[in-house]
Amino acid sequence: MSRQAWETKSESINTAFLELKKKHPEKLTRRLDLSWSNWGFGREALAVSAARLSRNGITWIELHGNHYGPDLGYAPKETLAVLRDHGIAVSGICGMYSAENELASIHALARQAAVDYIRRELVFAEAVGATYMLVVPAAVGRSTPYDAMEFDRSVETLRLVADLFVRHKVRAAVEPIRSAETSIVHTVAEAKRYIGAVGHPGVQHINGDVYHMQVEESHIGEAVREAGNMLASLHLADSNRRALGLGSLDIDTVIRALYLIGHNVEGRFVTPEPLGPGGDPYPAMHGRPDAAQLDEMVAQTSRYFREREAEVLA
Numbered sequence: 001m002s003r004q005a006w007e008t009k010s011e012s013i014n015t016a017f018l019e020l021k022k023k024h025p026e027k028l029t030r031r032l033d034l035s036w037s038n039w040g041f042g043r044e045a046l047a048v049s050a051a052r053l054s055r056n057g058i059t060w061i062e063l064h065g066n067h068y069g070p071d072l073g074y075a076p077k078e079t080l081a082v083l084r085d086h087g088i089a090v091s092g093i094c095g096m097y098s099a100e101n102e103l104a105s106i107h108a109l110a111r112q113a114a115v116d117y118i119r120r121e122l123v124f125a126e127a128v129g130a131t132y133m134l135v136v137p138a139a140v141g142r143s144t145p146y147d148a149m150e151f152d153r154s155v156e157t158l159r160l161v162a163d164l165f166v167r168h169k170v171r172a173a174v175e176p177i178r179s180a181e182t183s184i185v186h187t188v189a190e191a192k193r194y195i196g197a198v199g200h201p202g203v204q205h206i207n208g209d210v211y212h213m214q215v216e217e218s219h220i221g222e223a224v225r226e227a228g229n230m231l232a233s234l235h236l237a238d239s240n241r242r243a244l245g246l247g248s249l250d251i252d253t254v255i256r257a258l259y260l261i262g263h264n265v266e267g268r269f270v271t272p273e274p275l276g277p278g279g280d281p282y283p284a285m286h287g288r289p290d291a292a293q294l295d296e297m298v299a300q301t302s303r304y305f306r307e308r309e310a311e312v313l314a
Helices: 005-023 046-055 076-085 108-128 150-167 188-198 210-216 220-230 251-260 282-286 291-313
Strands: 060-064 089-094 132-135 171-174 203-209 231-236 269-272
Touching: 005 220, 005 251, 046 060, 046 076, 046 291, 060 269, 076 089, 076 108, 089 108, 089 231, 089 269, 108 132, 108 150, 132 203, 150 171, 150 188, 150 203, 171 188, 171 231, 188 203, 188 220, 203 210, 203 220, 210 220, 210 231, 220 231, 220 251, 231 251, 251 291, 269 291
Parallel strands: 060 089, 089 132, 132 171, 171 203, 203 231, 231 269
Antiparallel strands: none
16 A cells, blocks of 8 residues: 555655664754743743643743733743742743734734834843744734735834844744634745745744644644754644644654754754644633643643653654
C-alpha cells in the first residue's frame, strides 16, 4: 500500500533528523526550552500560575500582554519578584489584538490604540527580560475582512512602532492565525510576506501555533522548517486544542522539525497554549479558572512533551 501524502512528508523529516543525529549528535545535546502562555489561566493570581509551572519543571513563561491601558497590567518589579520566587523567567509577551486595538482596522482610533498598546507592552517586555512579543496583523475574533486594504494598513501601522522593537531589544514575532479567527496572514508563507512588506530589522520573526497550522498548512512539520530560524516560539496544543497527548497531533514529527531548524538554542521556545475546543476560547482570558483542571492540563502536557522528546532523541 502506498503512503498517504502526509506520511511521505513526515518520513522525509524523520530521514533528515536521523541523518542529523548520525552526523552531528552534538547538535542534539541541548533540550528544547519549554515555556507556557499564561493568558489561558484567566484571572488567576500570577503566583499561583508560577507555582504550577514550577511544580511541573517549566522554568519559562510567556506572559499575557495585559497592558490594555496606562493603569492596567502587570507591574514589572512585582512580576519579577513573583517569578523569581518560583525559579521562572520570562520568555516573551503574548500580544493580544482585538477589534479595539487592531493594526489593520478601518477605524483610526483602533489603529492608534494598537500603536499605544505595543508601546506599553514593549516597555514592560524590556523591564522583565522578554525576548519577543507576539504581533497579530489583524484582530483575533474578526474573520470577515473590512476591505482589500487590510494588509497595507496593518503594515503601515506596524512600521510606526517598528523602531521600538529594536530600542527595547524585543523581537516582533508575527503569528499566523487560522482564517476562522482572523482576516489576514494565516500561514508561515503569508507571515514571511508580511514581514517582508514591513521591511524593518525589528520585525523579523514568527510565532507559530500548531493548532492554526493543522488547519492552514499542508503539513505542520514542513511549516516549522519553512519558518526556520525566524521562529521565535511555537505554541503547542493537541489536535483538539487540549493538553498534549489527548488528541492526534504527531508531536514526534514536530519535535524532529524543531531540532532540524536548530530551535534548541537559548532564546527560542516551545510554548504550550492548550485552550480547549470550540471557536472562541478568549472569554477564558477574563474568567475564573478551574485550578484542578489547569493543574492536570499542565502536568499532562509537560510530561507528555518531555517523554516524546526523550523518545525521539533516544
